[in-house]
Amino acid sequence: MIIRAKCIIAAGFFCVLIVTSVFGVEKAKTEPGSQPQPRGYSIPLIDLAGQKHRQIIVDAEPSQYLGHPTTVLLEDNKTIITVYPKGHGRGAIVMKKSTDGGLTWSDRLPVPESWATSKDVPTIHRVIDPKGVKRLIMFSGLYPIRMAVSENDGKTWTPLKPIGDFGGVVVMASVVRLANGDYMALFHDDGRFLRRIGKRTKFQVFKIISRDGGLTWGQPQVIVEHPSAHLCEPGAVRSPDGRQLAILLRENSRKFNSFVSFTKDEGKTWSKPRELPGALTGDRHVGRYAPDGRLVVVFRDMTHESATKGDFVAWVGTYDDIVKGRQGQYRVRLLDNKSGRGDTGYAGLELLPDGTFVATTYCVLKTGEKPLVVSVRFKLRDIDAKAALQPKKAPTK
Structure with a gap:
């Protein structure tokens, strides 16, 4: 810094350009995510798809497409409610x-x-008003x-109103309680x-x-857009200290990775x-923290170079x-989707008191059949044990 200060005195304009350039290079080296991101991944891949004992069939109907479930865990930590459409995206x-x-x-x-007139995927959320009244x-x-x-x-519901x-797609991908008690x-x-x-x-992400x-909502406001990428389906995750929120975003042009x-x-x-x-990189990210502080995010795998592309991971x-x-610690294949089209993801993810994650999604488990609703149960300690035996580099296809 002493040399730079002398340089400023001797030749201010030239030196300012040098200093600006130097600091610009330093910023480029240290800015998180500033480097090109890999199209694939090199962290271990843990495969649980063959462990049928982890899978619970929630609903299946021959020749009927069942899709896109979301879930909510009630305060007794054992009651889970799920809603989903009879059809791809839309339906009763x-x-x-x-x-x-x-x-x-x-x-x-x-x-x-x-509810039979629904035109898009339903989502269910818990909210609490300023007087402490709990609602779904x-x-x-x-x-x-x-x-x-x-x-x-x-137990009972109002009609859809x-x-x-205004309208939108995959509403509401996330509902977040803010520090002042409002909901976004x-x-x-x-x-x-x-x-x-x-x-x-163009694709835009909105907040209300x-x-x-949760009884009434304001007008939509744009929060995120991109000149080239098609950003959608925001999955919100709050930082462990509560001071920051991240939204993980599907990229629908398929030219980029997912965004944040x-x-x-x-x-x-x-x-x-x-x-x-x-x-x-994937569609419809849903995240929840494990008891040890690690973050688990489930989604439809749309990574460009991945052995599990199109699966529930x-x-x-x-x-x-x-x-x-x-990149994180590792990837886990939860279900092997046999549809070949990506009919999976759009999940609910709940954490039980004993550390069990319950991930509920839709998926084609047998070739030629329609998607059904299924949940996968896992604990991180079990995955950790398998991960210890895995090679460092994940396969790609």
């Missing part, structure tokens, strides 16, 4: 319940008639976005469904805010989206791995 919404942590499931439960809310998307509400833990004069819900649209009459323009525990964007002010402003490593790592652009 089915609801089932487990009272033993996902080991067994009820018959299909009664739901309002309006379920969204159904495209135009307009509609919502149903239950104030008795899913519009939340405003996230979804995307490509111009076709945001308003009553639309046309395909509720200040009354961060906020340090509870969603008011967001960082420029950047590519994730190949190890986290999990990524194991840390939040800091995402911040720093690292």
